Amino acid sequence: MKYITLGALGNFLLYAFSSLALLAVFGKIYQWLTPYHEHEQIKAGKLAPAIALGGALIGFTLPLLSVSY
Secondary structure: OOOOHHHHHHHHHHHHHHHHHHHHHHHHHHHHHHOOHHHHHHHHHHHHHHHHHHHHHHHHHHHHHOOOO
């Protein structure tokens, strides 16, 4: 049985927080570059901007996932 070491836990936390930070930065840049305001349209009840934003975030997350292996 393998035990979690402090070094491994530190590396995991570093990867997790840096991935979340990169995802947040990507989300802000994506919303800044698009010609419409996703948050306003999502609050208005439109589904298409939510799907587009979610798809873009998932598309950015997949390369981050492949780096973790």
